[in-house]
Amino acid sequence: SVCILADMSGSMGHGNRIQSQRHIMNTLYLAMSQILPPDKLYIYGHTGDYIPEIFTFYSPYDTDYEKNIKFYNNVHWCQNYDGPVIEAIHKKVRETNDDRIIFISLSDGEPSGNSYGGSEDNEELKRILERARRDEFVTVGIGIQADHVKELYTYSKVVNDLKLLPKEVSSIINQVVRAEFQ
Numbered sequence: 001s002v003c004i005l006a007d008m009s010g011s012m013g014h015g016n017r018i019q020s021q022r023h024i025m026n027t028l029y030l031a032m033s034q035i036l037p038p039d040k041l042y043i044y045g046h047t048g049d050y051i052p053e054i055f056t057f058y059s060p061y062d063t064d065y066e067k068n069i070k071f072y073n074n075v076h077w078c079q080n081y082d083g084p085v086i087e088a089i090h091k092k093v094r095e096t097n098d099d100r101i102i103f104i105s106l107s108d109g110e111p112s113g114n115s116y117g118g119s120e121d122n123e124e125l126k127r128i129l130e131r132a133r134r135d136e137f138v139t140v141g142i143g144i145q146a147d148h149v150k151e152l153y154t155y156s157k158v159v160n161d162l163k164l165l166p167k168e169v170s171s172i173i174n175q176v177v178r179a180e181f182q
Helices: 017-035 065-074 082-094 119-134 162-180
Strands: 002-007 041-047 053-058 101-107 137-144 155-159
Touching: 002 017, 002 082, 017 041, 017 053, 017 065, 017 101, 017 137, 017 162, 041 082, 053 065, 053 082, 082 101, 082 119, 101 162, 119 137, 137 162, 155 162
Parallel strands: 002 041, 002 101, 101 137, 137 155
Antiparallel strands: 041 053
């Protein structure tokens, strides 16, 4: 199974990050929906002003990606509550799925929110990701013009040139599948 999480914080508004991320999400959806049964794919986004907000773009309970992704550009792009969001999504996916999960985070920033962020919350994010790894989540971080993912995820790729984003994402997914599922 595959779970994709998109950072929809305000910093994604710099340059072409929003458009590049949406393009990657669309590409991943098209590719994964062709090879996975509908109950094996999850695509979420997250932001939040004072508390985390999670947006479902695709799940076994709502498989209309084309309709749901239309709301992507209408979100109020605020803060990045990575830890609580990843913890909630991990729990939500595990309620219905016992598979090993390729968990792909598309992000440009470290945890940052209302009374959230800094070294303590970075350490908590590491603990949350470790719990997910122990529960058979293979964690993949795609750093969109940000290198923090190298410290957090089992597999990571920092992409500074957004024109290379599709190629780099394809490369790391191939690497993960070869290393973890052969």
